[in-house]
Amino acid sequence: xxxxxxxxxxxxxxxxxxEFPSKSQPKNKLIENAEELIRGLGLKDNAVxxxxxxxxxxxxxxxTIMKEIQRTGVKGLTLVASSLFPVHAEIIPLLQxxxxxxIVTSYISGDLAKAISYGELKGNIIMQTHGGRARSxxxxxxxxxxxxxxxxxxxxxxxxxxxxxxxSCGTLGYVIADSIKAKTVVSVTDCLVDxxxxxxxxxxxxxxxxxxxxxxxxxxxxxxxTTKVTKDxxxxxxxxxxxxxxxATGLLKDGLSYQSGAGGISLAVTAFLRDYMIxxxxxxxxxxxxxxxxxxxxxxEGLFSSLFDVQCFDLEAIESLKRNPNHIRMSASxxxxxxxxxxxxxxxxxILGATEIDTNFNVNVTTGxxxxxxxxxxxxADTAAGSKVSIIVSKxxxxxxxxxxxxxxxxxxxxxxxxxxxTERGICVNPLRTDLIEAFKKAxxxxxxxxxxxxxxxSIMGKPExxxxxxxxxxxxxxxxxxxIDYIYQVKK
Amino acid sequence: xxxxxLEIKKMATAGSVESNDILIMISQGEGDIEIELESxxxxxxxxDIKNVIRETLIEEGxxxxxxxxxxxxxxxxxxxARVRACVQRGxxx
Numbered sequence: 001x002x003x004x005x006x007x008x009x010x011x012x013x014x015x016x017x018x019e020f021p022s023k024s025q026p027k028n029k030l031i032e033n034a035e036e037l038i039r040g041l042g043l044k045d046n047a048v049x050x051x052x053x054x055x056x057x058x059x060x061x062x063x064t065i066m067k068e069i070q071r072t073g074v075k076g077l078t079l080v081a082s083s084l085f086p087v088h089a090e091i092i093p094l095l096q097x098x099x100x101x102x103i104v105t106s107y108i109s110g111d112l113a114k115a116i117s118y119g120e121l122k123g124n125i126i127m128q129t130h131g132g133r134a135r136s137x138x139x140x141x142x143x144x145x146x147x148x149x150x151x152x153x154x155x156x157x158x159x160x161x162x163x164x165x166x167x168s169c170g171t172l173g174y175v176i177a178d179s180i181k182a183k184t185v186v187s188v189t190d191c192l193v194d195x196x197x198x199x200x201x202x203x204x205x206x207x208x209x210x211x212x213x214x215x216x217x218x219x220x221x222x223x224x225x226t227t228k229v230t231k232d233x234x235x236x237x238x239x240x241x242x243x244x245x246x247x248a249t250g251l252l253k254d255g256l257s258y259q260s261g262a263g264g265i266s267l268a269v270t271a272f273l274r275d276y277m278i279x280x281x282x283x284x285x286x287x288x289x290x291x292x293x294x295x296x297x298x299x300x301e302g303l304f305s306s307l308f309d310v311q312c313f314d315l316e317a318i319e320s321l322k323r324n325p326n327h328i329r330m331s332a333s334x335x336x337x338x339x340x341x342x343x344x345x346x347x348x349x350x351i352l353g354a355t356e357i358d359t360n361f362n363v364n365v366t367t368g369x370x371x372x373x374x375x376x377x378x379x380x381a382d383t384a385a386g387s388k389v390s391i392i393v394s395k396x397x398x399x400x401x402x403x404x405x406x407x408x409x410x411x412x413x414x415x416x417x418x419x420x421x422x423t424e425r426g427i428c429v430n431p432l433r434t435d436l437i438e439a440f441k442k443a444x445x446x447x448x449x450x451x452x453x454x455x456x457x458x459s460i461m462g463k464p465e466x467x468x469x470x471x472x473x474x475x476x477x478x479x480x481x482x483x484x485i486d487y488i489y490q491v492k493k
Numbered sequence: 494x495x496x497x498x499l500e501i502k503k504m505a506t507a508g509s510v511e512s513n514d515i516l517i518m519i520s521q522g523e524g525d526i527e528i529e530l531e532s533x534x535x536x537x538x539x540x541d542i543k544n545v546i547r548e549t550l551i552e553e554g555x556x557x558x559x560x561x562x563x564x565x566x567x568x569x570x571x572x573x574a575r576v577r578a579c580v581q582r583g584x585x586x
Binding site: 369370397398399400401402460461462464465467468 | 513569
């Protein structure tokens with residue numbers, strides 16, 4: 001079938017002079033009343049609504065909008081939020097009254113997470129990866145009815161910029177897929193600027209409405225609590241050993257591509273890597289992920305030729321994004337979508353954390369030691385899969401919470417993609433990586449079998465009682481390609 | 494090695510509520526050892542921690558005490574050290 005559907009063009013009706021169009025006018029998208037907007041949208045039961053988390057624990061948009069939706073009386077909604085933070089505990093009553101039935105997210109913490117673990121959600125929670133979320137939206141697996149985009153600034157036609165406005169949060173990488181695919185796209189802003197708002201992360205042609213509210217959030221809540229290099233000597237020892245591991249992989253050379261989380265030990269690794277690169281005159285290719293001031297400094301020092309930024313973790317990153325053309329905005333799809341060409345596939349090394357790791361190298365960052373939801377993959381599983389070497393950094397002894405188990409509570413990242421574990425009491429290598437074992441032996445790095453490290457840990461802290469779970473499955477841990485890699489169970493109170 | 498029987502004479506504390514530490518508060522008991530524990534790893538190690546506290550008290554010669562413990566994931570040797578310090582402070586007149 002071609003565009004004209006093989007019709008006989010002579011039968012096509014041509015407009016009469018009287019039917020000719022008038023000049024087009026700008027669309028009227030601006031609404032200044034949340035209730036009016038929500039009523040006007042006419043959401044039906046079981047609708048799918050989406051939000052992004054660039055304002056992190058400072059976000060007010062999700063709570064404001066969801067409570068407004070609750071007032072309309074619709075039930076059975078699926079909430080597709082890229083992440084949920086302690087501030088979102090305000091929507092717990094919406095789980096209880098059935099307004100929200102299912103949740104799809106990549107990270108969840110705080111009292112909302114606890115409520116779900118204790119069985120307050122009627123339906124299920126699907127824990128995705130950042131790349132998996134973009135994949136499932138872009139390929140139509142999830143159909144979003146309305147995307148509500150918290151916008152640090154917008155003009156009245158919906159050009160949204162993350163770098164302008166009092167609550168600027170930088171790049172808006174997690175919401176690009178939503179803006180492309182949602183049936184209706186609403187920009188929610190507290191900073192209406194003159195047309196045109198630039199540089200726009202999302203342009204007006206994707207936006208249906210602009211809702212002006214008093215406040216989209218608190219800027220202080222945007223900065224994650226963990227974006228500082230650790231001062232703890234144990235953390236620093238782990239970071240130093242991690243640098244030795246990276247050196248032994250042979251990947252610390254010109255063209256290096258690198259990602260680390262924003263945890264204290266991961267940032268210390270980045271700080272040591274910077275010194276190493278300067279000392280050895282290494283010019284890297286790119287660093288990616290959530291971007292901090294440590295990485296923007298390295299960019300400006302010429303240690304990396306570019307940064308791929310899906311989310312700014314601190315204010316330095318936002319300033320750099322404005323200033324540096326080689327500080328590149330990256331959508332979650334470009335970051336880690338397994339169905340397209342993605343940045344993670346070109347990563348050499350990723351440094352990641354773990355709440356638990358098991359003797360098969362499966363990692364849990366979804367639930368805590370008590371089995372309660374307190375995190376999620378984010379980009380964990382995406383980068384572990386894409387990188388040449390994925391390195392987990394964690395303390396073996398931290399508040400008596402066992403790191404190494406026979407089987408992690410919930411598998412977030414499959415052990416088949418996890419290569420090295422660095423702790424203060426030893427380095428373990430996944431037996432699948434015979435190449436790394438060989439390289440580390442040559443570099444005279446001490447390696448310990450993960451089962452032996454587990455036995456050593458238990459000899460000091462004891463063997464923990466198993467977590468008490470119910471038989472009820474409350475959710476699924478979804479791998480980045482859409483397949484399910486684990487169940488999530490309700491926890492006994 | 495059990496010491497001679499000692500008596501808690503006053504309320505005493507040792508330790509802190511920092512990560513990996515435990516705060517022990519001891520006072521006169523009502524005829525036996527009573528332990529009230531609050532721990533970040535209560536589900537996994539609650540009984541173990543109480544046992545270490547009890548055994549350490551007995552080792553120190555205490556059989557009558559009320560202990561309130563706030564644990565932030567201390568390992569056994571830390572718990573023992575804090576209980577011993579607390580007993581020494583509590584038996585001084």
